[in-house]
Amino acid sequence: MKTSRRAFAGIKPLSLALRGCVLAAAVATVSIIFFIVGYIVFMGVPNITPEIFSWHYDSVNVSLVPALINTAIMTALSLLISAPLGIFAAVYMTEYARRGNRLVPLVRLAAETLAGIPSIVYGLFGMLCFVMTLGWGYSLLAGAFTMAVMILPVIMRTTEEALIAVPDSYREGSFGLGAGRLRTVFSIVLPPAVPGILAGIILCIGRVVGETAALIFTAGTVAKIPDSAFSSVRTLSVHMYSLSSEGLHIDQAYATAVVLLILVIVINMSSVALAKRITEGKCG
Amino acid sequence: MSASSAPLSASPCGTRSAVKRLMLLKSEEFGKEVRRSAIRVPEEKKNSMSGAKGKFSESVMKVVFLLAACVSILCVLLICLFLFSNGLPAIGKIGPVAFLTGMEWRPGSELYGIAPMIVGSLYVTAGAIVTGVPLGVLTAVFMAEFCPKRLYGVLSPAISLLAGVPSILYGFFGLVVMVPFVREMFGGSGKSLLTASILLGIMILPTITSVSEAAIRAVPRSSYEGALALGATHERSVFFAVLPAARSGILAGVVLGIGRSIGETMAVIMVAGNQVLIPESLVQGARTLTANIVLEMGYAADLHREALIGTALVLFIFILVLNTSMALSFGRKVP
Numbered sequence: 001m002k003t004s005r006r007a008f009a010g011i012k013p014l015s016l017a018l019r020g021c022v023l024a025a026a027v028a029t030v031s032i033i034f035f036i037v038g039y040i041v042f043m044g045v046p047n048i049t050p051e052i053f054s055w056h057y058d059s060v061n062v063s064l065v066p067a068l069i070n071t072a073i074m075t076a077l078s079l080l081i082s083a084p085l086g087i088f089a090a091v092y093m094t095e096y097a098r099r100g101n102r103l104v105p106l107v108r109l110a111a112e113t114l115a116g117i118p119s120i121v122y123g124l125f126g127m128l129c130f131v132m133t134l135g136w137g138y139s140l141l142a143g144a145f146t147m148a149v150m151i152l153p154v155i156m157r158t159t160e161e162a163l164i165a166v167p168d169s170y171r172e173g174s175f176g177l178g179a180g181r182l183r184t185v186f187s188i189v190l191p192p193a194v195p196g197i198l199a200g201i202i203l204c205i206g207r208v209v210g211e212t213a214a215l216i217f218t219a220g221t222v223a224k225i226p227d228s229a230f231s232s233v234r235t236l237s238v239h240m241y242s243l244s245s246e247g248l249h250i251d252q253a254y255a256t257a258v259v260l261l262i263l264v265i266v267i268n269m270s271s272v273a274l275a276k277r278i279t280e281g282k283c284g
Numbered sequence: 285m286s287a288s289s290a291p292l293s294a295s296p297c298g299t300r301s302a303v304k305r306l307m308l309l310k311s312e313e314f315g316k317e318v319r320r321s322a323i324r325v326p327e328e329k330k331n332s333m334s335g336a337k338g339k340f341s342e343s344v345m346k347v348v349f350l351l352a353a354c355v356s357i358l359c360v361l362l363i364c365l366f367l368f369s370n371g372l373p374a375i376g377k378i379g380p381v382a383f384l385t386g387m388e389w390r391p392g393s394e395l396y397g398i399a400p401m402i403v404g405s406l407y408v409t410a411g412a413i414v415t416g417v418p419l420g421v422l423t424a425v426f427m428a429e430f431c432p433k434r435l436y437g438v439l440s441p442a443i444s445l446l447a448g449v450p451s452i453l454y455g456f457f458g459l460v461v462m463v464p465f466v467r468e469m470f471g472g473s474g475k476s477l478l479t480a481s482i483l484l485g486i487m488i489l490p491t492i493t494s495v496s497e498a499a500i501r502a503v504p505r506s507s508y509e510g511a512l513a514l515g516a517t518h519e520r521s522v523f524f525a526v527l528p529a530a531r532s533g534i535l536a537g538v539v540l541g542i543g544r545s546i547g548e549t550m551a552v553i554m555v556a557g558n559q560v561l562i563p564e565s566l567v568q569g570a571r572t573l574t575a576n577i578v579l580e581m582g583y584a585a586d587l588h589r590e591a592l593i594g595t596a597l598v599l600f601i602f603i604l605v606l607n608t609s610m611a612l613s614f615g616r617k618v619p
Contacts, residue, residue: 015519022430022519025422026439029493032486033442036449036457043460088352096349103353109611110356116607117363117600118547120574124581124596128366149359156356182342210450213549213574217581237452241550244456257456261449268448272441 037261044258047251057223062252064259066223067239070140073226074219074235075208077144078151083201085148086155093156094163095171095185115153119214122150126218138232143219150214151204158200162193195274202271210264212237236260363600371597374590383594389560389576391584396591398598403562404477404570405546405599411481412488412545417538419485420492424534427493428500429522447490455554458483463555472567475557480570483555484548488541495540499533500526539610543603549574573599 054063089107097104126146136142166189174184190197220232221242234242240260243253375383378396386397427439458479467474503526511521527534557569558579571579577592577599584592 012517012520015517018519018523019430022422022426025419026426026431028419029423029489030439030442032489033446036454036486037445039461040453040457085352085355088349089355092349092353096346097353103350107353107356110360112611113360113604113607114356116543116603118549118574118603120547120549120577121363121367121596121600121603124577124593125363125366127581128370128593129362133366149363152356152359180342182345206448210448210452212450212452213578216578237450240452240456244452244459244554250460253456257453261453264448264450264453265445268445269441272444 037265040254040257040261044254044256044261047255048258049255052252052255062223062239062243062249064236064239064252064256066225067234067236067256068259069225070223070233071209071235071237073140074144074147074215074233075205077140077229078147078208079201079204081144081148082152082155082204086152087159087197089152090156090159090163091185091190094160095181095189111153111156114149115157117150119150119211122146123214123217125149126214131218136230138218138220138222139230140219140226140233141229143215143233143235146214146218147208147211150211151207154204154207155197155200158203159193159197162196162200163189165196166192195277199271199275202267202274206264206267206271209235209260209267210237211235212241216241236263367593367597367600370590371594374587375594375597377587378591378594383591384598387562391580391588391591394587396587396594398573398576398595400560400562401571401573401576401595402598404556405572405574407477407563407570408480408484408552408556408572409542409545411477412484413538413542415482415485416488416541416545417492420489420537420541421496421534423489424493424496424500425522425527428497429518429526443490443493446486447494451487451548451551454483454487455551458551458555466567470567473557473569475555475569476567477556477563477570478566480552480556480572481566483551484545487548487551488545491544492534492537492541495537496530496534499530499537502533503529536610539606543606546572546606547574547599547603549578553578 051061052064054061055065057063057066093104093107123146126142126149130136130142130145131138134142170188170192171184174188179188215235215238219235219238221234221238222232223234223239224231226233236256237260240253240256243249243256374396378386383396383398384402385399386395387399388395388397389400423443427436427443431439462479462483463474465474466472466476466479470476470478507525507529508521511525512518516524552572553575556572556575558571558575559569560571560576561568563570573595576595580588581592
């Protein structure tokens with residue numbers, strides 16, 4: 001095949017043109033990726049100074065440490081709310097629901113709908129529901145609940161996939177030994193699915209860390225370490241947004257961009273690596 | 285519960301080794317439980333007691349799982365409830381036609397027409413499709429059919445990296461790199477439809493590429509081989525035999541990309557200029573539905589605020605229609 005391709009390359013202009021298009025597109029994509037990442041890193045790293053890691057934020061020294069801590073708290077809280085719900089929902093869908101169950105397509109449809117909703121709509125929903133109706137104000141809690149709703153479909157889907165990947169023989173073996181459904185789920189089915197579930201959860205961490213639009217109107221923009229669950233907080237992405245839209249601290253914005261980028265890359269890569277290890281493990 | 289654990293640990297040889305290994309993970313707890321039950325509870329009593337207890341926790345947990353599954357339905361209903369109950373009255377007050385087709389958005393003089401924003405959203409999305417889809421599909425073709433294996437090991441993670449970059453970083457990149465570039469090259473302020481279209485095209489690139497690649501790989505090899513056997517070159521076979529067969533999968537990727545670019549907020553806000561005008565050329569600014577919400581929600585009150593929620597409602601309905609039509613036309617085949 002290879003030789004014939006080479007031999008005919010001279011007299012097949014269409015094939016040559018198509019090959020050129022494909023190569024050009026691939027080169028363009030790769031260069032876009034490296035340019036974006038390279039530019040942010042190149043411009044940002046020289047601007048990383050000890051000052052932006054100081055403990056307190058003020059208008060002169062726009063430290064990112066409070067935002068970083070807030071991001072960690074926000075992520076932990078939203079996962080605390082969403083992970084059990086998502087995992088339990090997936091357990092119901094794969095382990096409990098019988099075939100022909102009318103609820104299952106409905107839940108799937110709901111999860112797919114949730115997954116498609118733009119983040120700004122989540123932001124408005126969070127504002128109307130948690131901030132105003134429940135009266136929590138711009139707060140950590142309102143932000144965390146909004147994020148929890150947003151990541152719920154991701155956790156459900158990844159957990160479901162992980163559970164489906166567990167061979168049926170495990171379940172049959174467990175039932176055959178007289179174990180109940182509950183024991184089968186917790187002792188047999190869930191343990192081998194843990195890496196898959198974890199990969200999904202890490203993916204969600206990346207989503208929460210990178211989210212801006214949904215948090216501006218639910219968690220607010222106060223760059224302080226929160227006193228309580230009801231104090232307004234600013235996550236790293238929101239911090240990044242206010243720095244770059246104010247335009248006063250462009251150097252610090254570059255530095256913050258690098259920190260955010262590296263954080264998100266590390267999070268996503270670990271999720272991909274985890275997911276890859278599972279598929280390789282399954283094949284081998 | 286403990287009734288079932290006793291035979292489990294007593295006769296592990298009867299099960300598959302995998303199950304045994306899994307059980308060993310929890311061996312400590314199992315051991316404790318088994319010992320406790322074996323020592324303290326007489327045989328008949330243990331069976332009846334733990335049987336009842338097991339049944340009880342079994343049914344309780346079943347309800348818990350069921351409720352968890354219903355949470356997502358509840359969330360969708362809540363979102364609908366809040367958006368409709370806050371958005372519909374405002375749309376009614378302004379008048380649905382005036383709201384959807386009005387050309388003027390001047391909250392100061394009670395004019396709320398979102399037509400420029402709807403057009404802006406559509407323009408920006410169309411621009412993103414024009415720039416992102418050809419690049420994405422061709423890259424997918426490269427990855428599936430032309431890429432050496434070693435290069436693939438670099439390219440594939442790089443594209444998933446692009447997918448994970450937060451939109452605020454894209455916006456920042458657009459602001460500091462693309463806006464000055466467009467200003468130099470094409471004039472205007474640089475914050476324009478063109479900038480937003482290119483940036484969104486880059487943002488939907490990973491989605492389109494990964495979905496298209498999966499679709500291309502899912503095409504049976506026989507159609508490619510058939511084309512080769514008829515004397516077509518590798519390129520011709522890929523483009524005229526494999527790609528048409530992957531059409532519906534690629535289309536699904538494009539629809540996903542449309543959904544993502546129409547819902548994109550932070551990146552667009554920073555590069556699109558946000559003027560409430562229908563742009564007449566590519567270098568003029570535009571405002572999208574999403575940008576309208578974020579820009580004005582911070583200080584809006586009363587009818588203005590409700591009109592913004594109405595804007596979100598329009599966006600929400602658009603996304604719902606898009607997703608439903610995709611689900612209906614592609615079924616559950618979409619990866």
